[in-house]
Amino acid sequence: MMTGIILKAVGGFYDVFSDGRVIRCRARGKFRKDGVIPVVGDHVEINPGSNVQEGTIENILDRRNFLGRPAVANVDNLIVILAAASPEPDLLLTDKLLISAEYKGIQPIIVINKTDLADSARIEALVGEFRNTGYPCHAISAKHNLGLEALVKSIKGITALAGQSGVGKSSVINRLCPKLQLETGDLSVKIQRGRHTTRHVELIILDEGGMIIDTPGFSQLDLNELQPEQLQEFYPDFKPFRDKCRFTGCMHLNEPDCAVKEAFAEGEISEGRYSRYARLAKDIIANRRYD
Ligand SMILES: Nc1nc2c(ncn2[C@@H]2O[C@H](COP(=O)(O)OP(=O)(O)O)[C@@H](O)[C@H]2O)c(=O)[nH]1
Ligand SMILES: [Mg+2]
Ligand SMILES: [Zn+2]
CATH class of the missing domain: 2.40.50.140 (Nucleic acid-binding proteins)
Structure with a gap:
């Protein structure tokens, strides 16, 4: 055997x-x-x-984990891709993907693509948004082949890619694995062609040792599956402060003496991360299922 x-x-x-x-x-x-x-x-x-x-x-x-659509097991890393510009980054989607990865025990890697379309202040602001998460973050340009070498070296084990449409997922996969030549670009053209072809998900072994899933996509967690007080467990940037709140079970929304809110007021948690957390937590509370 x-x-x-x-x-x-x-x-x-x-x-x-x-x-x-x-x-x-x-x-x-x-x-x-x-x-x-x-x-x-x-x-x-x-x-x-x-x-x-x-x-x-x-x-x-x-299996250490299982993802449906595409059906893949044992995923180690999730590369969450944003574009520095075009399309405008959807940070709420990014946070949801990061939460979903944490939930499945997958290490997120943040990739900011299309750095050729933005100035350094803009790129720095995006990097700063996620700095306190501790997640590895790579600023790259798939178009100009910048930053890909460091990214590929950081990939160990099975790696999936996810992110909103048009951020450059297929372009990045093509850079990591040039023999694939996935279609990139205009969405309407892709959809027209896509009707006639069914692609099967395949794991590609990279020369550098890691493995990537050749089909971008990752089924997000339905956050309503979570209890509202669970959400914070998937925020590594909250972790150093969570135990210091006055109330155990603090959800860091309106409770007094909340160390997480203090940390964000002092810039130790990014304001965007905190405010999107508050929005998601309130959504979960509003949709709470009593069953
Ligand atoms: N300027 C620029 N355009 C890029 C870059 N990477 C990808 N693109 C373009 O962005 C569009 C969408 O890329 P694609 O890989 O199809 O995105 P996907 O929908 O996430 O798979 C295509 O027209 C690409 O040529 C980049 O680094 N810079
Ligand atoms: Mg694509
Ligand atoms: Zn708190």
């Missing part, structure tokens, strides 16, 4: 990377019976088969 990782799943076959080579496998029937379907990113035990016969996936090892 060998172990490997599923790179691709197409038409009942699985390409499993094991011991430096790719072995085409079928899955044992028992998976279907158990209702567990092997997915890209799964660590599996395989019987490698022979030269003339494909291998067999015998076991799926425990």
Whole structure:
């Protein structure tokens, strides 16, 4: 028995990377019976088969996480991409993606793309927005191939990309893996062409050692799944202050002697992060399900 990782799943076959080579496998029937379907990113035990016969996936090892749409397991990093300009950065979406990553136990990496379209004050302001999170942050230009080398070196393990449309996700993937040549650019053109092609998600092994998922996208957490007092757990920038509030269970909204609010007043938490947190927390409270 060998172990490997599923790179691709197409038409009942699985390409499993094991011991430096790719072995085409079928899955044992028992998976279907158990209702567990092997997915890209799964660590599996395989019987490698022979030269003339494909291998067999015998076991799926425990998953550290699972993402649907695209279905991928064991994601280590989420690159959350913003554009410094064009489109205007959607920081609320960014925060939601960061929360979703934290919730799944995925390390976020922030990438500010299109630095060629903004002045340094603007880029610095965006970097500053997330500084106290401690997340790695890379300012790059996919168009001019700036900053990509440092980014690729920081990728260890399985890495997914997410961000609003037009920020340059496909362009970044193409830079990381030039042989892919994903379509980039005008959305309306992409949608027209997209109707005729179904792409299958594939894990690409980079020369530098990391692995990227070739299909951008990441199913966000529905924040209404959270209890309002849970939300703060996904804000590493609040962590140093949370225990210092007067009330245990403080949600840092209207409570007196709140250390988180004091930290933001003193610039130790970015004002934007705090105000978007307050907005999301209030939304969760407003939509609270009593069940
Ligand atoms: N000026 C500039 N344009 C870029 C950069 N990266 C991507 N673009 C352009 O932005 C548009 C959207 O890029 P795309 O990769 O398709 O974005 P996606 O929707 O996130 O996959 C395309 O026209 C790209 O050529 C960059 O660093 N600078
Ligand atoms: Mg794209
Ligand atoms: Zn508080």
